Each structure stands twice: as structure tokens, then as C-alpha cells.
Amino acid sequence: MPLLTATSVKKLFGGVVALSNGNLTCESGRITGLLGTNGSGKSTISKIITGVYAKDGGTILYEGREIAYKNPHEAKMDGISMVFQNLSLIPDLTVWQNIALGIEEKKGIFLNNASAVKLAEEIIGELMPSLNVNRRVCDLNPGEQQITEIAKAISVKPKLLIFDEPTAALEQEEVRSLFAYMRKLAKEGVAMIFTSHRLWEVMEICDDIVVFRNGENVGSMDFSKDGKDAEAIVRMITGNTEGIHIAKEYHEIEDVPVLSIENLTYGKYLRNISFQLRQGEVLGIGGLAGQGQNELMLALAGNYPEVSGNIEIHGKKIRLNKPANAIRNGMLLVPGDRQKEGLFTRNSIYYNMIYPKLGLKKQPFFTPEKKYREEAEEICRALSVRAKDIDVDLYTLSGGNQQKIVVGKWLPFDINVLLLADPAKGVDMGAKKDLYDFIMKLVRDKNMSVILYASDNDELISYCDRLLIMYEGEVVSQLTGTEITDDNIVARSMRVQ
Template identity: 80%
Template sequence: MPLLTATGIKKLFGGVVALSNGNLTCEKGRITGLLGTNGSGKSTISKIITGVYGKDGGTIVYEGREIAYKNPNEAKMDGISMVFQNLSLIPDLTVWQNIVLGIEQKKGLFLNDKQAIELARGIIDDLKPGMDVTRRVGELNPGEQQIAEIAKAISVRPKLLIFDEPTAALEQEEVKSLFRYMRKLADEGVAMIFTSHRLGEVMEICDDIVVFRNGENVGSMDFKKDGRDPDAIVKMITGETEGIQVTKEYRDIPDETVFEIEGLNYGKFLRNVGFKLRRGEVLGIGGLAGQGQTELMLALAGNYRQVHARAKVGGNEVTLNKPSNAVRNGVLLVPGDRQKEGSFQRNSIYYNMIYPKLGLKKQPLLTPNKKYRAEAEEICKALSVRAKDIDVDMYTLSGGNQQKVVVGKWLPFDINVLLLADPAKGVDVRAKKDLYDFIMNLVREKNMSVILYASDSDELISYCDRLLIMYEGEVVSELTGDEITEDNIVAKSMRVG
């Protein structure tokens, strides 16, 4: 008998159907991949199972009884735990305090801190040996925070463990450690659901998959019986018979410098970075994770007052020590964390579209809402944003649609340089291609220049004209044209050859 069976699950957010007929089965000791495009319903059904959302129809049977949890803690106490993509950690608490929060053991009248630290350290040592469990979560890098989130979910010894994009912020070795631990849990009889847009990871760790599209499951594949066919999986996800292919374009780029940086330094993160960006060029930033790429993108957007650099936009010197300076000069950032850095989640699409304009010096005394609304609706249509209207809150949108809005808010501006900081992180294969197709059209039609940092080297290979490799805060190598290959990127990132 399956550990959990969800049948005919329905969920609506306002007038948007998130789930129309969701079905899912989990068995002890098996890892089931839950796949689909953004907005297909996969995260929604996971959150219904764990009590984040209530369902509008259908049944969930767990251990032979029907369940409908009121909140995630109730689910956790019953043996169902979830690793959330949007972390559920408290930044001001330590790693071990976050891990045991809600399951603390007492020693007399006081909490048993020693036992809690030992529990946390035992789990963390399996996932990331040497990570300090006494550090505050707010001091950790994104990968370490994700490890802490995973450890928190594991700490209750769940019977069913749900992973929602757990590897997006992890480095390769951390992913390997996580997969080893998942196999260990599977051997102990734990059932798992694994959601990821990284198909290679799904093929490696999962025993079977279920595919959701437009709010219902449209297919499944048992790898032991059916084999592992990535093309068939992509076709199942997208509903397209030809799958999704990206053809690399080689373009003639004029020798006109639009953006120039010399001697950029920022603390221990960036050291003497310099480059020239030509008009209409897509310049990639690559290298192993954590080598200063994110800090470089934020520095170029004026996020750090302590940055020292000589910068020119269109031949004019600028000081990139404030975001407003960058925006006024058409250097515009699409950040990697759309929830925390790129949008106001509890505000509407329309508000998110217009708020950059509200800080302009030449802003009209009375906001021309009619004009701005028409403009926002036109942009949403061009980007194929799936939403009831522009007045719905951002948090109700799928990740891919949120990212389209984050990009779209800059389109009314005069863009000299569009900074893309891992723009497709956590975005499905269809939405990723749509997003890049739109950006590349802007590059071609408006001769727009782009600086792209992507943690997925496939994106750099597919779209960049030139690629800078960073190592310990410095640019250590440059690849151009057909030199931009997976082998070259790995070799230069590891300082080989």
C-alpha cells in the first residue's frame, strides 16, 4: 500500500486555476521526481500536502487515513516534512536553533541545548562536514542556508520528505552529499518527493517521475521499467513533440564600447576587475560558484558604497556607488533572488512594474496611472505573463511569471546595460527559453548590451558572445565565440590550462 495518495486535488487562487486534477502517489523507500513548468501545480500540491495551503477539492490519504493539515508544523509532527525553496529559516537564530525550532527537548526546567547542538551537528556533518552550527543563519551564504533548511526538515525523522528545488543554491559537492544522504534515507524506508528543473539531477537521484502540466498530472515514468529518456521527459513537460532546442547565434558586433570598468575593488570579494562591453554584446560571467560573480553584478548596479572603480557609460564617467546612479545611466539589474531582491511579493504586478519610475527626478506630480497601466498590460502581454490581471499580488504567480515581471519593469527605460544575475534560477525549461528569447530579441532589435551571470553553464554557452571566468574575485580568463564550451569553462574555472 502506498504511504500517501493524493487524488483529484483542486486549488484556485482568485480566478487562476493552480490545480484542476492533481494526482500523486508516494511509496516507502522511493524517490519520486515531481516535474513540470512553472505554474503547472507541482509546488502547489506539495504545499497542500504539508498544510501550507488548503485544498478546494480532492482527497489525500496518508498511512491509510484521510488528512488535511492546518499548517506545516501539524504535518511535520505527523511525519511529513518539506524543504522549502523560499527558506523558512530565522536569520537571527543560529543554525542549530533553526534546526530544532519547534522540537526542542527539555532538561528539567530548561531547554537541553547540548542535546540540540549534537542533533544538529550530526545531521549537518552528513550534508556539509565542518559547517559551524553555532553561526547565525543570516551570516551564511545561500548554499549554507539551503543546507540548514534541509537539515531542519530532516531533524524530525520524517516518513515523507518533500524537496522543492533544494539544489538551486548548492555547489556540486554539496549536491553530491545531499544525494548520498537521500539514498541513505531511502534505504531506511523514507519516501521522498524531489522537485527540480535540473533534469540531470532528476535522472540521477529519482526512481520514478510524475509530470504536471496546466494543473494536472499528464504522465509518469518508472526508470527501472521504462528506462531514462530525457527527450521523452522534456516533451512530456512541455507538451511539444519536438522538445526545446536552443541554437547558438554568432553575430557581428560593432566595435563600440558602451560600458567600461577599470580597477574595480570591493573588500575581499573583488580585486582589480576590468573589462569593456560593446554595444549589442552579451558578455558572460562564469566560474565556480562563490568566486565573486554575484558581488560583481551588485557592484555594477551601484549596490555597494565602498566600491572603488573607474566606470564609463557611453564614454561618460559615472560613479557606481548608488543604485540611483546606475539606473539614471541605464545600467539596470535583474537580481537572482526575485522574491527578496527583485519584487514586492505582497504588492500587485502593476505596482512592481511602476515602482522604479516613482523615484525618478522627473516624475510627474500626479502619477499617470492610465498611461502606466496600459504600458504594464502591454509588457505582460509581450512577456506572456500568466495572471488574471495586473492587479493580482506577485506571490500568487509562479516563479517563471514573477521573473518575467522583474525583467519587464525595466523595459520602459533607456537600457544601456542589462545586468542579469542568474535570471533563470529556479525557472523551468519552457519559461527559461521564453525569457531568453525575449531578451535576445531586445539585443538584436535595440542593439542592447547584456552582462549575464548564470550558475548553469548551458545558459552561458547558448547565449554569450564572450565569457569572463572569475576565480577568487579576479577575472582570470576570457573565452570568445566557439571557445565557450563546457570543457573550456570547467578547465578555466579550475585553473587548468
Template identity: 65%
Template sequence: MILEVKGVRKCFGGVVALSDGNLVCRLGKITGLLGANGSGKSTISKIITGVYNADCGEINYNGQCVKYKNPNEARLDGIAMVFQNLSLIPDLTVWQNIVLGAEQKKGIGLDNKSAKEISEKIINKLHPGLDINKKVNQLNPGEMQIVEIAKAISAEPRLLILDEPTAALEQAQVKNLFQYMRELANQGVSMIFTSHRMWEVMEICDDVIIFRNGENVASIDFAEEGKDADKIISYITGDAKKSECEIVDREISGEAVLSIKGMNYGKHLRDISFELKKGEVLGIGGLAGQGQNELLLALAGAYPDMKCEAEINGRKIKLTKPVNAVRNSILLVPGDRQLEGLFLKDSVYKNTIFPKLALKRQPLFIPSKKYRMECENIVKTLSIKTHTIDTPVGTLSGGNQQKVVVGKWLSFDINVLLLADPAKGVDIGAKRDLYQYIVDMVKEKNTSVILYASDCEELIQYCDRVLIMYEGQIVDSLEGCNINEDEIISASMCVKRTMEVG
């Protein structure tokens, strides 16, 4: 036993990310870490490597109780982590990145020759043919991920933590990686491996630990208990209490507002086709980062290179410019409100009038009295908690900020409203207000909504139909009573397909 984590707890500002994390890692074994989004598996990895400090609990590594303050300390102790958000220097070459921070001296200069040899050796096993003299900013995301993995391996760790290393990789690259991981395991390196793809976990791991809602609910040793995908899924989703189907099927008039055919954008979106009916709330589900955000951005016209046939109310439109989308009243409420949706330093009032100034014909002098009245109305209808409408948006709470983002589109006729995870980081009360408002809008104005939410519950509660995305494709469409947590998660994990493959 190389690593034992006992009763680790971690809160982020009142939100419990990890309530009782336990984990055991054996010498030369590969431990899989499974769980839905936000179940705490990334958090526990980061606590082990010292990115976060645990609130309580203990970590035993090599029989000693350890507590690392930063990743560097952990690395010196032989624990390396492959980060999901890459830690590479874009302007340095591949080999320079691999040895970065651990350069060997040779005389007055650096030992570049052996550094290149080491890099060449590791890269050749992971991705033969990658030129180590290329700069990192010339690589594609998959190659970058490989360099990131090579960087962690070059430190010759005794415990290697791989946090979803395969998300950006292609099939062949994954195979190479697995081969190398086996080799390392045979040399006595222990590994913790996180992935959302069931078949990968089945293939590479010796045992799995399953997390749900911040605690580990099961650990399965494959050697003793065998590999049973269904059992693992049931642990991930919880003892599925089939919730009663409460939602009464609403009458949705058959007419399609928006129809998309053959949408393709690089690797992010592949061959997506769907129709959105008037007054329908269409959910987009799936694991994080499977192309949902890209889909919404593509609909909002953010990608000039995107290819698709789009029709709105039977009229053909080109969705390659944001202006086209906005002119056709396809409006996006972006996911990262602080970055994309708001001018944080400006007041609530100013934020609500910017779209008007930009899109509508304006009299020479801005009719501020009228607009202020309208803004007061928006604040009232959405119950935005703000002192006055001249308060800077940056000082409001997250939920109220999000309401401003939605509110600024209020005075427009909306054909299609795109919501990218609108309730992320929003407290429950504000979340309810926000959704209530959207539901009312759908009922009154017969607006169509496309909602991407990382939280299944929101999809279950508000959507008429849910499309599940997996690696840039729509793999499933759920309707009516089929919209429940069980179905969504098993569709997200692509269990049906993996069963066929495996």
C-alpha cells in the same frame, strides 16, 4: 505506496495553479518532480504539507485520507518539508535551529547535549566542518540551506519533501546531500525531490513525475523505462508545435548603446558580457532565480561591490551607484512594484511627479498645473484605469499599478529601459497595453530595452534577441526564429551542457 495524491485542484484568485495534480510516492523511493516555472510542482508540494489547502481532490498517506491545516500537523504525522524560503531563526545557533520546536526536556532545563549530538551527526554527513555553534546569520546561503535540510531530517520524517534544495548549494555539497538521501532511502524514508537541474534528477531519482500547466503529463519509472533526457524535456515543454516565425527581423542600427564587459557580483553574476544596440529589445530568459533580477539591479547601480566595465554611447561609466545609472538615463522598472516602485498610499499624480522632483531642476514652487496636465496625458496614453489622478495607487489593480510605474518615466529621455518581469501578476488586457506602449516607444524614440520575463511567451513575442541565464552566467543567446519555447526551455535547463557532463 506511502503517498497517493489524486485529482488535486488549486486556484489562487481565479488563476488556476494546479488543475489536476496526481502523484504517487513509493516507500523508500526518491520521486523527482519536474516542470517549468509555474507548472504547479511547488503548489502540490505545499498542498501535501498543509501550507495550502486544496480546493478539491484527495490525499492518501499511509492508507488514510488526510488533510493538514498547517505544516506542524503534517510534521507530527511524519511529513517534513525543506522550504525554499528558509524558515530559520537568524539569531539562534545552528544546533538550536535544528532542534527548534522539538526540544527534549531534561529535568527542569533542556537536553542540550543530545540536541548537539543529533545536530552534529546530521551536519557531519551533509557538510562536514560546519560549526554547529555558529549563529545562522553568520552563515552563507548554501550553509543556511544545509541547516534547513538538517532541520527537516532531524524530525525523522517518513516522507521528506525537498523543494529545490540544491539551488543554493555547491557541487560538493550536492554530492553529500545525495549520498545522505540514498542512505535515508535505504532506511525506508520516501522523498519527493524538486530541481531544475537535469543531471541531479537523473542521478538521484528512482522515478519522475512531470508537470505542465498545472497537471501531470507523464510519470516515468527509470527502472523500467530508462533515463532519457530528451524525452523528459519534450514532456516538460509540451509537444512542441514549432510555431511559425512571424516576427519580421527589424533593422537594428549597428551602434551599441550599452556595452558590458566582465560583470561579476559574488555568486549571483559571473563574467557577464553583452552589447545592447540602439532600438533593440533584449530579452533575459532562463529559470527563475538564476541571476536575472540581480543583473537588472546591477545595471541600475544597486550593488556597490559589483565589478564590471560599462560603456554607454562609447563613454565609460561606473555602475556602482544608482545615481550614475539614472544620470545616464538607465531606468529600472522594478519587479516588485509594491515594494520598490510605488508609494502605495500616495495618489497617481504624486507618484508620477516624484522622479521629476528628485532628478530635474525645479522652480521654487512646483508648477502643479503643468504637471497635472502631464499626468493626465500619461493616464490617457497608457489607458490607466483610475477614477481621478488623485486616487491612491494602492487601490488600483495590479496591471494599472504597473502602468503607473512605467508611466512615471515617460517624460524622460530614456537611453536604456530595464524591465524586471513587468507583467507579473498583471491581467492579459493590461499586459497587452503595457507592452504595446513599450513597443511603440521603441519604434518612435529608438529606445533600448532590456526585458526580463519569467513567461517565455512575452520574450518570444517582443524580443529581438534573448540571452539565457543559468546560475549567474549567460549560457546562450537566441536570435530571430530561434526564439521559441522549445529553444528557450532547453537552453534554460542547460540540456546541452548536461549531456556533455552526463
């Protein structure tokens, strides 16, 4: 008998149907991939199972009994735990305190902290041995925070473990460690639901998949019986027959420098970085996680007043000591963490589109609202943003549509360099392709220059003309054209070549 069976589950948010006919089955010891585009209903059904949302119809049977949890803690205490895409951690607490929160043991009248630390060290030791459980969460990088979120979900020893985009902030080596731990849990009889937009991950770790589209499941595949057909999976997800492969376009790039960097240095994170970016070029930044890639993108966006080095745009020396300087000089950042760095999710699309302009020095006395609204509507059409109108709050949009707004807000500006810091993190394959297609059209049509950092090597391979490999805060290697392959990226990143 299956551990959990969801049948004809429905969920409405106002008049919007998020889930119309959700069906899902999980078995002990198996990892089921839950796939679909952003807004397809997969996160909604996961949150209904764990008590974040109440269902509006259908039934969910767990261990043969019907369930309807009031909150995630109630679900967790009954053996169902979830790794949330938007982290549920408390920043001012340590790693071990977050892991033990809600399941504390007592030693007499006091909490048994020694037991909590031991539990945290056991789990973290297998997932990320280098992570000190005494560090505060606010001091961790995104990958370390994600590992803490995963450890928190695992700590209750669940019978059913749901992963909602757990690898979005992780590099490949960290993903491998997670997969090893998941296989161990599967052998112990734990059932798992795994959601990821990285197809290679699904193919590697899952035993079977269920595909959701437009609020209902539209297909399934048991890998042991049906084999692993990537093209068939994508057809189920998108509902069309387009393939998954991206034909890389090579084009001549004129030797016209847009951005020149000499000896860029920032503390222990960036050391004597020098490179040029040419007109119409997509320059990639690669390497293993935590080698200074994010710091480089933030430095170029003016985030660090202490940064030193010679920086020129079109031959003019500039200072990138604050974001306003970067924006005025057309150095515009699209961050990967849209929730924290890119958007005001409780505000409207329109507000998010216009707020970068409101800080400019040359502002009209009265805001030209009609002009700005027309501009925002035109950008939403160009980016195929799925929303009723530009006055809806951003949190009601899918992740892919939210990320389009992060890009779209910069389009009215004069862009010299578009800085893409993992722009497709947590975005489904269809929305990712739309996003990159639009950016590459800007590169072609406007001869725009781009610096792209991506944690997914496939994105670097598909879109970059040239790739710089970083190691311990330095640029240690360069790949160009057909040299940009997964083997070469991994070898250079690990200093093998």
C-alpha cells in the same frame, strides 16, 4: 503498499483552479520527481500534503489512513517534512537553532542545547562541512541558507521528505553533496518527492517521475522500466513536441565598448577586476559558487558605496556608489532572488512596473497614469505574462510570470547594460526559454549589451558570446565562442587549465 497516495486532489484559490485532478504515489526508499511548469499544481499538492493548504476535494492516504493536516508542524510530527522553496528560516537565529526549532529536547527544566548542536553538526557535516552551525542565518549566503533549510527538514527523521526546488540556490558541487545524502536516506527507506527545473538533476537522482500540467498529472515514467528519455519528459511537461536543445546563435559583434571597467575593487570580495563589454554582446560571469560573482553584479548595480576603480559608460566616467547612479546611467539589475530583491509581491503588477520610475529626479508633477498603464499592459503582452489584468497582486502569479515582471519593469528605461544575476533561478523550462528568448530578441533588435551570471552552466553555454571565470574575487580566465563548454567552464573554475 505505497507510503502515500493522493487521488483526485482539488484546490481553488478564489475562482482560480490551482489543482483539478492531482494524483501522486510515493513509495518508501524511492525518489519521485514531481515535474511541471510554474503554475502546473506541483507546489500546491506538496503544500496540501504538508498542511500548508486545505484541499477542496480528493483523498490523501498516508500509511493506509486518510490525512488532512492543519499545519506543517502537525505533518512533521507525523513523519512528513518539506523543504520549502521560499525559506522558512528565522534570520536572527543561528543555524543550529533553526534546525532544532520546534523539536527541542529538554534536559530537566532547560533545553538541551548540546544535543541540538550535535544534531545540527551531524547533518550539516554531510551536506556542507564548511558551514559553522553557530553562524546566524542572516549572515549566510543563499546557498548556505538553502542547506540550513534542507537540514531543518531532515532533522525530524521523516518517513516522507518533500523537496520543492531545493537546488535553485546551490552550485553543482553542493548539489552533488545533497544527492549523496538523498541516496543515503533512500537506502534507509525514506520516501522522497523531488521538484526541480534542472532536467539533469531529475535524470540523475530520481527513480521515477510524475508530470503535472494545468492542475493535473498528465504522465509518469519509471526510469528502471522506461529508460531516461529527456525529450519525452519535456514533451510531457510542455504539451508540445519541441526539443530541449538550444541552437546557439553566433553573430559579429562590433568593437564598440559600452562599459569599461578598470581595477574594480571591493573589500575582500572583488580584486582589481578589469574588462570591457561591447555593444550587442552577452558577457557571462562563471566560476564556482561564492567567488565574487554576486558581489560583482551588485557592485555594477551601485550597491556598494565603498567600491573603487575606473568605470566608464560610452567613454564617460561614472560613479557607481549608489543604485540611483547606476539606474540613471542605464545599468539595470535583474536579481535572481525576486522575492527579496526584485518585487513587492503584495502589490499589483502595475505598481511593480511603475515604482522604479517614481524615484527618478525628473518626475512629472502628476503621474501620467493612463500612459503608464498602457505601457505596463504592452510589456505584459510582449512578455506573455499570464494574468487576468495588471491590477492583480504579484503573489498570485507563478514564479515564471513574476520573473518576467522583474525584467519588464526596466524595459521603459534607456538600457545601456542589462545585469542578469541568475535571472532564471527557480523558473521552469518553458518560462526560462520565454524569458531568454525575449532578452536575446532585445540584444538582436536593439543591439543591447548584457552581463549574465548564472549558477546553471547550461545557460552560460547557450547564451554567452564571451565568458569570464572568477576565482576568489578575481577574473582568472576567459572563454569565447565555441570554447564555452561545460568541460572548459569546470576546468577553468577549478584552476585545472
